[in-house]
Amino acid sequence: MAKKSIRYGVSLRKREAAVIKQQKARYICDTCGKDAVKRQGTGIWHCNYCNATYAGGAYSFHTAAGEVVSKILGRKSE
Numbered sequence: 001m002a003k004k005s006i007r008y009g010v011s012l013r014k015r016e017a018a019v020i021k022q023q024k025a026r027y028i029c030d031t032c033g034k035d036a037v038k039r040q041g042t043g044i045w046h047c048n049y050c051n052a053t054y055a056g057g058a059y060s061f062h063t064a065a066g067e068v069v070s071k072i073l074g075r076k077s078e
Helices: 010-024 064-077
Strands: 035-041 044-047 053-055
Touching: none
Parallel strands: none
Antiparallel strands: 035 044, 044 053
């Protein structure tokens, strides 16, 4: 089956390319600090170095909403 792509509009194709680049990127593991976290499935991220598994965003390891929650929880623990 051929890959379906956005057909019309340069801006839409650029936005799709940016999302796919973000999805395929490697991220830094919160546990071991290595650049080894990759996407396994929708919202599931796995570190190939320390075998830690995380829940995150569908296309990126950290979401904007998750960072806000982390900041709020960080303030409450102080």
